[in-house]
Amino acid sequence: MARRVGWWGCLMLAAALVAARTGSAAAVFAADEFRLLPLRLHLLRAEQAPDLNCRLQESDARRILGKINGIWKQSGIVFYLESLRIEPAAGQDLYQGLGANRSEAHLRLVRPRGSLSREVFHLYYVGQMGPNGICLNGSHELLFVKDTARLNPVEGGIDEPLPRVSAHEIGHALGLPHRQDRFNLMASGTTGTSLNEAEIEVARKPAIGFPFSLQPTDALALGARWADEGKPTQGLYEALAGLPGGEIAREAKKRLGVATTGEGR
Numbered sequence: 397m398a399r400r401v402g403w404w405g406c407l408m409l410a411a412a413l414v415a416a417r418t419g420s421a422a423a424v425f426a427a428d429e430f431r432l433l434p435l436r437l438h439l440l441r442a443e444q445a446p447d448l449n450c451r452l453q454e455s456d457a458r459r460i461l462g463k464i465n466g467i468w469k470q471s472g473i474v475f476y477l478e479s480l481r482i483e484p485a486a487g488q489d490l491y492q493g494l495g496a497n498r499s500e501a502h503l504r505l506v507r508p509r510g511s512l513s514r515e516v517f518h519l520y521y522v523g524q525m526g527p528n529g530i531c532l533n534g535s536h537e538l539l540f541v542k543d544t545a546r547l548n549p550v551e552g553g554i555d556e557p558l559p560r561v562s563a564h565e566i567g568h569a570l571g572l573p574h575r576q577d578r579f580n581l582m583a584s585g586t587t588g589t590s591l592n593e594a595e596i597e598v599a600r601k602p603a604i605g606f607p608f609s610l611q612p613t614d615a616l617a618l619g620a621r622w623a624d625e626g627k628p629t630q631g632l633y634e635a636l637a638g639l640p641g642g643e644i645a646r647e648a649k650k651r652l653g654v655a656t657t658g659e660g661r
């Protein structure tokens with residue numbers, strides 16, 4: 397029996413086909429369902445090791461973070477810039493000229509001692525290494541991305557490699573394995589950014605479970621405390637201001653007008 401679908405039905409069918417192809421999730425999270433995670437971005441400089449030297453600038457780091465959040469908001473997860481560290485890499489003499497002999501141990505050694513912390517996600521940007529990015533041991537403290545990363549474009553994919561590679565490695569730190577659907581964030585080497593509902597569920601568990609994970613209302617309260625203590629609040633409020641419309645985003649935008657600025661705390 398023929399069935400009249402009509403233009404609305406056609407639209408719905410087209411949307412379903414796109415969703416099926418990209419594996420995108422239907423879930424949309426309300427502001428109070430979001431969790432905020434602290435992210436420390438490291439741009440490693442290495443005068444003695446050109447292989448290791450990252451050439452990104454502060455403006456690049458901020459643009460990349462915005463796009464990382466553009467990807468991860470589909471999961472109700474947002475990263476706030478805890479601090480941006482433009483700092484000399486450790487272990488430079490060990491890294492230079494290693495080429496294919498470079499190992500995971502060498503990557504661990506390039507982390508500057510003074511900026512380690514268990515309480516934040518660490519994303520280290522370096523010059524050259526084998527893969528585009530790597531998450532060692534599935535740890536939120538051991539994320540590395542090279543500034544020369546390259547990806548194979550897919551339809552609807554992101555417009556530059558670094559935010560995608562960064563978001564992909566964060567996916568590993570949130571417990572996600574690879575999935576070779578080229579439109580998916582966890583596919584190898586593509587510009588795909590979608591996650592399916594099962595992946596979102598997996599990623600949200602640790603995101604909620606980290607002791608430093610913040611609910612938006614708690615983040616607002618923490619921001620007020622930091623302001624009293626003279627600590628930088630801009631990163632936190634910028635993340636809150638990006639939440640889906642409502643009271644929290646409005647309040648964060650209002651406070652951003654008077655937010656303290658600065659690097660590190």
Ligand SMILES: [Zn+2]
Pocket residue numbers: 564568574
């Ligand atoms: Zn991977």
